[in-house]
Amino acid sequence: MATLLRELPSLSSILSAYASISAMIMLLRTILNEMIPTRMQDYISTKLSELISHRFSPNFTYVIEERWKAVDNETFRAIEAYLPTKIGSSTNSLLLGSNDSHSITSPPDIAIPIDSGVVDEFEGMQITWKLYSKENKKYTYPREKRYFHLICHKRFRENVLQRYIPYVSKTAEDILKKRDILNIYTYSQDNGWDSTVFKHPSTFETLAMDEERKRFIMDDLDLFVNRKDFFESVGRAWKRGYLLYGPPGTGKSSLVAAIANYLRYNIYDLQFQSVRNDADLRSILTSTTNRSILLIEDIDCSAKVSRDRNRVKDQEEDSSSDEDNAEEKGNRFSLDPGATLSGLLNFIDGLWSSCGDERIIIFTTNHKDRLDPALLRPGRMDVHIHMGHCTPVGLKKLVTTYLGIKKHDLLSCIEDRIQRIPVTPAEVAQHLMKSDTPEVALQCLIEFLDEKGLEKEQAALLKEHQEDLVKKGKKVVPIAKQDMKHEESDNRSIYLT
Numbered sequence: 001m002a003t004l005l006r007e008l009p010s011l012s013s014i015l016s017a018y019a020s021i022s023a024m025i026m027l028l029r030t031i032l033n034e035m036i037p038t039r040m041q042d043y044i045s046t047k048l049s050e051l052i053s054h055r056f057s058p059n060f061t062y063v064i065e066e067r068w069k070a071v072d073n074e075t076f077r078a079i080e081a082y083l084p085t086k087i088g089s090s091t092n093s094l095l096l097g098s099n100d101s102h103s104i105t106s107p108p109d110i111a112i113p114i115d116s117g118v119v120d121e122f123e124g125m126q127i128t129w130k131l132y133s134k135e136n137k138k139y140t141y142p143r144e145k146r147y148f149h150l151i152c153h154k155r156f157r158e159n160v161l162q163r164y165i166p167y168v169s170k171t172a173e174d175i176l177k178k179r180d181i182l183n184i185y186t187y188s189q190d191n192g193w194d195s196t197v198f199k200h201p202s203t204f205e206t207l208a209m210d211e212e213r214k215r216f217i218m219d220d221l222d223l224f225v226n227r228k229d230f231f232e233s234v235g236r237a238w239k240r241g242y243l244l245y246g247p248p249g250t251g252k253s254s255l256v257a258a259i260a261n262y263l264r265y266n267i268y269d270l271q272f273q274s275v276r277n278d279a280d281l282r283s284i285l286t287s288t289t290n291r292s293i294l295l296i297e298d299i300d301c302s303a304k305v306s307r308d309r310n311r312v313k314d315q316e317e318d319s320s321s322d323e324d325n326a327e328e329k330g331n332r333f334s335l336d337p338g339a340t341l342s343g344l345l346n347f348i349d350g351l352w353s354s355c356g357d358e359r360i361i362i363f364t365t366n367h368k369d370r371l372d373p374a375l376l377r378p379g380r381m382d383v384h385i386h387m388g389h390c391t392p393v394g395l396k397k398l399v400t401t402y403l404g405i406k407k408h409d410l411l412s413c414i415e416d417r418i419q420r421i422p423v424t425p426a427e428v429a430q431h432l433m434k435s436d437t438p439e440v441a442l443q444c445l446i447e448f449l450d451e452k453g454l455e456k457e458q459a460a461l462l463k464e465h466q467e468d469l470v471k472k473g474k475k476v477v478p479i480a481k482q483d484m485k486h487e488e489s490d491n492r493s494i495y496l497t
């Protein structure tokens with residue numbers, strides 16, 4: 001015992017050894033602090049703690065990111081729809097809000113805030129969900145990258161994948177199908193897709209359009225939504241393209257709203273000119289969800305889509321096109337070249353067309369003749385629909401909708417006038433709104449039509465007179481094109497390409 005005690009180091013030598021080890025550690029730490037930047041130190045310590053916790057934790061984590069292989073991750077969408085139905089006492093905070101500008105009293109939506117969690121139970125398994133976010137690389141869309149962590153016990157790992165996730169997807173599908181609120185999304189370079197509640201009153205019932213044409217469109221839509229297997233079997237993307245063309249105020253936007261209300265699809269409204277380049281266009285289009293309408297209005301206004309291959313022809317066009325050309329020249333020198341027609345076509349029927357299911361693509365234009373022929377080729381936009389001036393059938397529909405009457409003595413003389421004088425449904429609607437009294441409103445419409453008829457006659461006389469002058473070899477100031485041309489050259493009412 002005495003020998004053993006003698007061999008033990010003295011207290012003073014233990015203390016001095018401890019002091020020198022501590023001094024060495026402090027020295028090392030100071031050197032490391034000096035040499036390794038703080039961010040690198042944080043990274044190393046996070047990785048070390050992750051390694052330790054992974055090694056010894058009984059849990060397994062699935063990570064579900066918002067984007068998956070360059071497109072929107074549908075599993076993420078499903079979880080987003082499903083989780084708000086699972087909020088319980090374990091949830092400490094929630095996002096609450098409404099984007100329904102039509103009704104401030106409508107019940108708000110619920111969503112999971114970033115860095116918060118929800119606990120769910122399924123077939124005896126406990127599953128914890130957490131939502132995180134981190135900033136994305138600069139200049140890529142979307143700016144923020146969100147992702148869910150699904151945390152379960154390691155022994156449930158397989159069951160979660162085989163049974164729980166399919167259950168979540170199925171439940172989400174039912175929730176999304178039953179949603180009674182539609183959204184309209186608009187794109188901006190700063191915020192990406194921003195949504196607001198879409199409550200447009202236009203339906204096929206209120207549209208002033210011939211009944212057979214309405215029936216044709218509704219049947220076409222029905223056929224489209226019920227043909228998932230058909231599209232698969234023929235190797236085509238489950239998409240349908242509509243080109244709506246015609247003068248302003250003939251109901252193109254109203255028809256889009258009617259289609260959205262009929263199918264209960266959200267609308268993604270894209271200003272083509274606001275897209276920086278084709279790469280951005282791809283990200284923007286692939287971040288739209290299934291069962292939706294992609295709407296590109298006034299597609300002819302994009303120089304890239306309307307002019308690329310028609311430049312020579314366009315140089316001969318009227319003065320209005322000079323402004324567009326100036327814009328185009330400006331674009332050539334800008335940093336962002338803009339999205340191109342081929343970028344767009346690639347999404348419509350190229351390799352990228354297979355991204356996403358159940359999509360309706362709608363282009364509208366007031367000038368079909370200005371579009372690049374590539375966009376009009378058979379099979380590109382499946383259905384071309386001409387929205388024309390008001391017809392007697394359209395008039396009756398508008399009178400019923402706006403005045404609540406089906407018959408009136410003045411109707412026959414209005415019908416007679418609109419067959420001679422081109423007038424848009426928007427103009428008719430505007431005059432029918434002038435009074436609640438049918439008599440007064442219809443009289444207003446008659447006066448308007450008579451004025452328009454007079455203008456038309458004067459324009460025809462002027463044209464005749466100018467043609468005479470030209471024949472006599474005299475110089476004339478040309479009449480504005482729109483006075484002479486009421487309709488597009490191709491005004492077949494509706495056809496499949």
Ligand SMILES: Nc1ncnc2c1ncn2[C@@H]1O[C@H](COP(=O)(O)OP(=O)(O)OP(=O)(O)O)[C@@H](O)[C@H]1O
Binds near residue numbers: 209249426427
């Ligand atoms: N066919 C129609 N049926 C019912 N209402 C219509 C119709 N066409 C136009 N209207 C009325 O006129 C207004 C303007 O129509 P809308 O915006 O749909 O026309 P548009 O063809 O899209 O015009 P633009 O080319 O200028 O966008 C609508 O709010 C609607 O009240």
